[in-house]
Amino acid sequence: MRRIHLGFAVPVAVLALVAAGCTSETSAGSSAATSSGGEKAQLTVAQTVDFYGWDPSNQPGYQGWAAEAVWDQLCKTDANGKAVPDIADKFEITNGNKTFKAHLREGQKFSDGTPVDSAAVKASFEFVEKNGGATNDYKGITIDTPDPNSVSITWPDPQGPVMDNKACNPKIVPAAVLAAKKFDQPVGSGPYVLDAAASTTGSVYTFTKNENHWNAKNYPYKKLVIKVITSDTAAVSALKTGQIDAVLVQQASLNEVQASGQKVIKFQGQTTRLLLTDHLGKVLKPIGNLKVRQAINMVFDKAAMAKSLYQGNAEPTPQVFRKGTDAYIKDMPDPYPYDVEKAKSLMAEAGYASGFTLELPTMTGQNFETLMPYVSQQLAKINIKVKQVPLTGANAIADLLSGKYPVVLWQLGNLGNSALQIYIESTPKGWWDLEHQPDATVDGLWSKITTATDPAESAKLQQQINQYQVDQAWFAPMVYNGTNFAYNASKVAIPTESDQEALVPKLRDFR
Numbered sequence: 001m002r003r004i005h006l007g008f009a010v011p012v013a014v015l016a017l018v019a020a021g022c023t024s025e026t027s028a029g030s031s032a033a034t035s036s037g038g039e040k041a042q043l044t045v046a047q048t049v050d051f052y053g054w055d056p057s058n059q060p061g062y063q064g065w066a067a068e069a070v071w072d073q074l075c076k077t078d079a080n081g082k083a084v085p086d087i088a089d090k091f092e093i094t095n096g097n098k099t100f101k102a103h104l105r106e107g108q109k110f111s112d113g114t115p116v117d118s119a120a121v122k123a124s125f126e127f128v129e130k131n132g133g134a135t136n137d138y139k140g141i142t143i144d145t146p147d148p149n150s151v152s153i154t155w156p157d158p159q160g161p162v163m164d165n166k167a168c169n170p171k172i173v174p175a176a177v178l179a180a181k182k183f184d185q186p187v188g189s190g191p192y193v194l195d196a197a198a199s200t201t202g203s204v205y206t207f208t209k210n211e212n213h214w215n216a217k218n219y220p221y222k223k224l225v226i227k228v229i230t231s232d233t234a235a236v237s238a239l240k241t242g243q244i245d246a247v248l249v250q251q252a253s254l255n256e257v258q259a260s261g262q263k264v265i266k267f268q269g270q271t272t273r274l275l276l277t278d279h280l281g282k283v284l285k286p287i288g289n290l291k292v293r294q295a296i297n298m299v300f301d302k303a304a305m306a307k308s309l310y311q312g313n314a315e316p317t318p319q320v321f322r323k324g325t326d327a328y329i330k331d332m333p334d335p336y337p338y339d340v341e342k343a344k345s346l347m348a349e350a351g352y353a354s355g356f357t358l359e360l361p362t363m364t365g366q367n368f369e370t371l372m373p374y375v376s377q378q379l380a381k382i383n384i385k386v387k388q389v390p391l392t393g394a395n396a397i398a399d400l401l402s403g404k405y406p407v408v409l410w411q412l413g414n415l416g417n418s419a420l421q422i423y424i425e426s427t428p429k430g431w432w433d434l435e436h437q438p439d440a441t442v443d444g445l446w447s448k449i450t451t452a453t454d455p456a457e458s459a460k461l462q463q464q465i466n467q468y469q470v471d472q473a474w475f476a477p478m479v480y481n482g483t484n485f486a487y488n489a490s491k492v493a494i495p496t497e498s499d500q501e502a503l504v505p506k507l508r509d510f511r
Helices: 065-070 118-130 160-168 175-180 232-240 251-259 290-298 302-309 340-349 368-380 396-400 418-426 440-451 455-471
Strands: 040-047 075-077 083-085 088-094 099-104 142-147 150-154 192-194 204-209 221-228 246-249 263-276 356-362 384-390 407-413 475-487
Touching: 040 232, 065 192, 065 204, 065 221, 075 160, 083 088, 083 160, 088 160, 099 118, 099 160, 118 142, 118 150, 118 175, 160 418, 160 440, 232 246, 232 251, 232 475, 246 251, 251 263, 251 475, 263 290, 290 340, 290 475, 302 368, 302 475, 356 368, 356 407, 368 384, 368 407, 418 440, 418 455, 440 455
Parallel strands: 040 221, 040 246, 356 384
Antiparallel strands: 075 083, 088 099, 099 150, 142 150, 192 204, 204 221, 246 475, 263 407, 263 475
C-alpha cells in the first residue's frame, strides 16, 4: 500500500490537517488511566496522513488503524505473510493451491446486529472483485457457501505463496451494506465501533470497544482515538505533551523525541527507489530502453544519500527485497555504481543525450520534501527534466496507480513474504506493476512459484526473478531505510510487530 496496498499495504496522503484543538476529544487523556475492570481506558495514536472514507475496498494498510478497528477479515497475515485466524477459526488451502476453505466462528455479529456468516463473506469477496485497487486479485473467483459457517473460495489458477494474503485481505461487511454502497459510516464486526458523534472527518476519529468481539482480550483499551496530524513538528509536540501516545516521526525529529524520554521502534522495511515500470516504452518511450534505465540507476550516489539525506540511518542497496527473505541475494554486487559520466555515455548510446521530460507524482507525508530535490538534481545531470505533479484528495492513490505515471519515486515497503512482493511489483496483475506489462521471463518463473511445493525451490525461483530485475533495471533502488515509530512507554507497550511490511505496529500490537 507500502506500500500502497489497496487491499493491503498503502501509504496515502491527503490534505494537511493538524488535529490538536479540533474537538473535545483532541486533548483527552491517553492510556495512562485504567477502567474499573482493569482494562486501559484509552489509546490515542496519531496518523500522519488521513484516510479517505469508509469504503471497505479502498483502505490503506499503512497506518490503517481505523480499518483494523472496525472490520474483521476472514483471516489476518502475520509478519511473514502467513494466515492466522480472524473470523475464521479454521482454514486450509486445497485443490493444488487454488482453493481456500474456511470455517467461521459461530455467534459473531456485525455492529448493526446482523450475523457474520458465509453470505457476508461471499458478498465481501465479490465486492472487491469489482471495486477498489485489488480487483485483479479476485478475477474469476468462485465462492461456495454450503452452510452459514462454511465458505470455499476458488481461484482460476494456482496461487501458491500469495494465497494467504488474497484470502485474508477483504474486509468482511454485511451483504446489504455492500449492495447499497452506502459508506458514510462503517459497519463491521471488528474490535471497535466508530463513535460518530465524537469524530470529525480529517481531524479525529473516536472508537469504543466492542466487548463481544471474539478476540476482545487482545484489544485492552476501552476507547481508541486516532488523530490526524500531518505536521511532524505538531506530532512531536503532541507526543511530548501527552496529547497522544504514539506516532510516526521523521528522522530529523528523532533525537528530540528520544531526548524527551519517548521510546522508538526503528522499522527497516523500506527501500527508496524509482519504479521504472514502463519496460516496453509504451507510455514514455525512453523508459523502454535498457540503457536509459541503467543510466538512471547510475546517477544516484547511494552512500551519500544514506549519510546525508537519511543522517546515517539507511544503507545503500542494489536490490529491492528485504534481507533474510527468500528473494534476497546476499552480497549482491552493485552493477550500477555512482558514475555520472558513464550514465551520460549510456544516454548517448540510447539516443537520448539531450534527455527528456519526466513527470513524477508527489504526495504530502512521503518525505518528498527531502528526496525530490536530490532526485531532480541528479536526473538533470543526464538531461532528464523532472516535472513534479502533486496528487491530493480521495483520488490520489487511484491516480498514482493508474498507469499514467510510468515512473514513480517511492519509499516502498518490503514484505516479509517476498513472493507476494514479486506478485505486487513485477507481475501484470500487481498494482505496483503500474503498466501491467507482461514479461516472458518473469511470468514464466512466477508460474513455477505458484505451483512449487518445495520452499527451497520457491526461494531459488524468487532469486532468479530478483537477479533478472536487477539486470534489466526495472527499478532504481537507492537505500534501505525505515520508519521511526515513537511512543510513550510509560503508557503503552508494543511487545509484538505483526506488520509484514515492517512499517508500523498493527492495532493488535498495542498493549
